[in-house]
Amino acid sequence: MDSLQLPITHYPLPITMQPVISIQNLNHYFGQGELKKQVLFDINLEIMPGEIIIMTGPSGSGKTTLLTLMGGLRSAQEGSLKILEQEIRGANKQLLTRLRCQIGYIFQAHNLMSFLTAKQNVRMSLELHDRYLAEDLNAKATAMLESVGLGNRVDYYPENLSGGQKQRVAIARALVSHPKIVLADEPTAALDKQSGRDVVEIMQRLAKEQGCTILLVTHDNRILDIADRIVYMEDGYLANNPNSAVLGE
Numbered sequence: 001m002d003s004l005q006l007p008i009t010h011y012p013l014p015i016t017m018q019p020v021i022s023i024q025n026l027n028h029y030f031g032q033g034e035l036k037k038q039v040l041f042d043i044n045l046e047i048m049p050g051e052i053i054i055m056t057g058p059s060g061s062g063k064t065t066l067l068t069l070m071g072g073l074r075s076a077q078e079g080s081l082k083i084l085e086q087e088i089r090g091a092n093k094q095l096l097t098r099l100r101c102q103i104g105y106i107f108q109a110h111n112l113m114s115f116l117t118a119k120q121n122v123r124m125s126l127e128l129h130d131r132y133l134a135e136d137l138n139a140k141a142t143a144m145l146e147s148v149g150l151g152n153r154v155d156y157y158p159e160n161l162s163g164g165q166k167q168r169v170a171i172a173r174a175l176v177s178h179p180k181i182v183l184a185d186e187p188t189a190a191l192d193k194q195s196g197r198d199v200v201e202i203m204q205r206l207a208k209e210q211g212c213t214i215l216l217v218t219h220d221n222r223i224l225d226i227a228d229r230i231v232y233m234e235d236g237y238l239a240n241n242p243n244s245a246v247l248g249e
């Protein structure tokens with residue numbers, strides 16, 4: 001088997017910048033027959049590695065529907081949607097499940113397990129990945145909690161943490177496995193101004209450190225400045241040009 005060893009290269013391999021998410025002419029419908037209703041219209045969007053994108057727009061405009069499609073939480077129906085270079089139009093459950101393991105999710109309600117401590121909640125996310133099985137998962141989870149400023153709360157249960165602290169545990173849980181994509185739906189909605197600010201600044205710092213892409217849906221105008229790019233949804237259409245929308249005013 002020795003003869004199969006590959007030569008070691010001592011120079012960096014060329015990096016090709018492929019979009020982590022690529023959407024072309026995407027339409028989406030809910031319901032069937034007479035009740036069939038189109039909620040997304042001809043969406044086109046490319047998101048590059050490391051970008052922080054904020055998606056904003058009125059209630060009911062289709063933001064969550066688009067976010068769940070981009071997170072592989074539902075299958076695309078019409079057009080093309082590629083996540084990490086995999087086409088997910090008509091994708092089967094196995095492919096969607098595999099993709100989901102490579103994506104971190106942060107929701108408005110933190111969705112922490114109430115019967116697990118902060119450390120156990122974060123550790124659980126690592127247990128989904130075979131590549132960490134040989135590592136000290138408790139040490140990794142603790143280090144991640146330290147990096148979101150919760151080193152002194154690792155053994156606390158969610159009910160004994162503030163809203164902002166819970167959301168920071170959710171961030172630690174989403175980012176501990178170094179996903180290429182993190183999707184966040186209204187992560188600051190339940191937080192006061194300062195906690196909301198802290199939470200998004202932590203997300204921004206970790207994303208830049210890890211080189212992961214963040215896609216964040218929000219109505220919160222106070223956090224728009226953390227974005228590299230803002231996209232605006234209205235009535236199921238995406239305005240990809242920030243100048244076409246009056247934001248934060």
Ligand SMILES: Nc1ncnc2c1ncn2[C@@H]1O[C@H](COP(=O)(O)OP(=O)(O)OP(=O)(O)O)[C@@H](O)[C@H]1O
Pocket residue numbers: 030031039057058059060061062063064065066
């Ligand atoms: N499961 C569903 N079945 C039928 N219609 C749905 C479903 N989910 C969403 N819709 C409809 O699709 C449209 C877009 O909803 P969506 O939740 O994506 O909007 P949104 O911009 O995220 O709204 P909000 O800001 O209030 O969360 C709305 O008209 C909504 O009523």
